[in-house]
Amino acid sequence: MLSGKVVVAQGGGPTAVINQSMVGAVAESRKFRNVDLIYGALHGVRGIIDEDFLDLTQETTNNLEMVAATPSSALGSTRDKPDLKYCHEIFRVLQAHKVAYFFYIGGNDSSDTVRIVSEEAEKAHYPLRCIHIPKTIDNDLVENDHTPGYPSAARFVAQAFMGANLDNWSLPGVYLSVVMGRHSGFLTAASALGKKFPDDGPHLIYLPERVFDIEAFVADVQRVYARYGRCVAAISEGVHDAAGAPIGAPVSKEMERDAHGNVQLSGTGALADLLIEEVRTKLKIKRVRADTLGYLQRSFIGCVSDVDQREAREVGEKAVQYAIWGSKDGSVAIQRTGFYSVDYKLVPLTSVAGKTRTMPDEFISSSGTDVTDAFRLYLRPLLGSGMPDAYRLRSESNQVARILRTAG
């Protein structure tokens, strides 16, 4: 059992429950006598490099609990994707501060950072336990049944479509909504969980796991509109053509690229506006509207899955237990053990780092524009308790006969 300081940091896009993991790690670390002090690095690994630390040993338990229930990254985050030199610098700072335990909460990029730092420490024969704590609304980490952050974002998306479907029923037309997720369609697929009645939308769901063809899309919308007199479609921001080129990208004037060279997809309504233009022009449907769910998906306060909260808390707590009792490096992974129960295990950093999980085929309908019952069964327990429900007036039995016009 190593003695020394603990450093906790948060990387990548915030989620509704990432602070649960942070507080889980901090609260558990506080219980160990071999832990001197617990530092929080501000803005992820950037805060380590800059030695921007908060002493969380001096934070009140009450405030930690209130922060845990607050969405977004309370320590701040970063989009930095450290290379070997950057990671060596991280290691040098951790060493200087006599850090024995490093916990990094993030997605697959963050796990790769943890892997490199772990290797740097090993090379230098410096005893440092490095644990990656999973987090991502995209649900794209391998080795995990699902990742903390995804259930709450999925709940937001399901509730958003539940309401949008009612709105579209009330004032019929075509409604498109663009959902986050560059490579994985899990979040877009969650829109299906907003459906209750047989004619409810979303009637069409477009995932990055399938090639997006604009002509086929317009034909799909036309078919649904002919049948229901309305159409609700969920579209992943990551939809792309057969060559892999994103559909939304060509229209943005100044293309911003992230550290990976990826074109910026979120934070713009370009894809939605391109698609409504297609539908309006080709189908001559008057009422065509589009939303881009945007940052609300990951940061909206007051829409959270209690299952997600609990699990996010536990992965933070387990990380400390694996590091201190187990004295091992790795990535904490969530395994589903029943309907619904989970267990945790520590997997090698190399098995998670830099890998991307996408929707398995059995979750996508053969049409390619819907999800399967297997997916519904997978997602439903994650959404947690107290999901709102939509009700309708019963119109079949209560129709009134016309007097002035013949019933048609």
Next chain:
Amino acid sequence: MLSGKVVVAQGGGPTAVINQSMVGAVAESRKFRNVDLIYGALHGVRGIIDEDFLDLTQETTNNLEMVAATPSSALGSTRDKPDLKYCHEIFRVLQAHKVAYFFYIGGNDSSDTVRIVSEEAEKAHYPLRCIHIPKTIDNDLVENDHTPGYPSAARFVAQAFMGANLDNWSLPGVYLSVVMGRHSGFLTAASALGKKFPDDGPHLIYLPERVFDIEAFVADVQRVYARYGRCVAAISEGVHDAAGAPIGAPVSKEMERDAHGNVQLSGTGALADLLIEEVRTKLKIKRVRADTLGYLQRSFIGCVSDVDQREAREVGEKAVQYAIWGSKDGSVAIQRTGFYSVDYKLVPLTSVAGKTRTMPDEFISSSGTDVTDAFRLYLRPLLGSGMPDAYRLRSESNQVARILRTAG
């Protein structure tokens, strides 16, 4: 006390609580022996013209209650703005079905329809009580302290900005978000209720009550960004230049106009994308993101003010009481009587119909880009109970000294 049927209908944009008003009117009507049957017209006045009625006398009380708690218009809605001929047709159908009471839930257009139908009935010496029940997320009805639907939409906007502010703090940059409201800034102003800590956003709020100047906007963003290293701005979709031309409109290729000749503003990300392009180009800030809150503001399920629910229910109930006990036509209005309490009164249809209320000057700061405490005091009680709250780690006192670098 007239005997005959009741017709209830819903017009204009849906809200989170419009079904409360509908169920309030239906449930109260069921108590009167002089009411034969209660019809719901499908898709507003369009359903009256088409004689598309549901017999709500045969709907179960349980289902009515579940529908009341469901957002959006359960009877369907319409964007039709009836002229005299259309209103005459409405009257003719109501007469043919022996309707004695007509309740129309909607905004100022709907109140104008009720006014004309009321006048048609009077001209024909046909005894018909016509009552307008207020509803609009824009909060733009005169004679009302506020209108049902606004508090829940305002709560959604406040919660959205509360989360977006945390997200922007975590990954600093410029974040713009476009809020609904063509002529009235009440909903955009609600973004200010998401602020808690002194440096919280939205730092800038742009309302249609003030002229929008793009150069001034860019300078405002620059000033805030220089001070906080980040900037969150709330922008009404109705912002316009000194000549009254909407800022967002010129970029949309096919401009859709509604029955009033207004350019379509919602359901597109054009304004947001135009503004981020300005900021990105002129200020050379890398991280610039924009959302358009879109239809979620009025239809999101699971974010509702309980105060709004109660009041929406009561205006529906009061409408029936005014019509049957009072035997008068008019528009039900909400009056604030204390902090916080309300009462209702019936005002003449002519005093509401076709008029638009905007934000009074005492609610807008002298800078023109913020709200006043008077507005905060006005809005806070409307948001209802159980508002989520955001917490932070206390960073001032817990800063750790640097070892490798001098603290800077």
